[in-house]
Amino acid sequence: MGVTKEEVESSLTSKLSPVHLEVVDTSGGCGASFVVEIVSGQFEGKRILERHRMVNAALEKEMQEIHALSIKKALTPEQWKQQQDSENSEATT
């Protein structure tokens, strides 16, 4: 029953080789609902829809048991770096 955070992480890691990955189980433990933040070089040149598709495809097996998957961020390493830089500069100014 349900899917674990580790299963989601390992599927995403093996298929999308992310440089940053954050999976949060928002189901309160029953494994039906996750929020994902992922940064991968494979997203380069892909529109947001295609990126989400890639994540969905990587989790095809798990999706059968996951009720809600929220992909909060699907960024390329470069976008990720920019975003962090801007956050840092906001914090320091």
Next chain:
Amino acid sequence: MRTLEKELLEAKTVTLMRCNISSITPITNVKPRSLSIVSALKKISEADSISLSPENDGSVTSDCGVYAVYDSNGQVQFIGLSRNIAASVDLHRKKVPELCSSVKVGVVDEPSKESLTQAWKSWMEEHIAATGKVPPGNETGNTTWFRPPPQKKPDLRLTPGRHVQLIVPLEQLIDRLVKENKVVAFIKGSRSAPACGFSQRVVGILESQGVDYESVDVLDEEYNSGLREKLKSYSNWPTFPQVFVNGELVGGCDILTSMYEQGELANLLK
């Protein structure tokens, strides 16, 4: 000199007055909370005028309260009340930019229907006392400033009913539907009562854009029987809601939310 006994007596009287409030209405000192709320509200004459020039964007609060819209001659055109003043003022600016030059705002701290109405009344009364007339936008019959009554479109149905044999494959019906309508949202539940938080958010975002869109309830087993599975394969997308623009899948709730936050959605929906 005050004595404890006297204080007790007074306290008792107050209690009594509270109990009998309906029968002894002339006594006003125990009367309503709404008075104290209104007293915290700024009067029109005290409120700061905020210019509605484009470079001043974002300076109007999105709190609850009352607002007065001024034209370029400094005349009050309309006094309104709103649960989100900034959003209401934005709508007015879109509709009648020539009448919206500046605005004054009175935030109501503990908004309730009563306190908001009370605040609105006090501003109207103040305005009428000062000018002798009702703002043109508040005159009966003037509909310029009011939102058109929310015309909730009915949700679209794909089939005449599940017991009717389709002559056209469901897939083709989906294809036609998304190509013939600019914006189509496939949601769980109806647009007036979405049955899932993600669908609700998508409906909210589309409505906030003021865009004309069609909605289809994928949970409607009677008229959209089989749609859920067919749509997933048609769009190659595993979840709902799904929003199509010009025949193409834009995405679900996450994508719409992020496009909305980045301001990309307005362009897409143009």
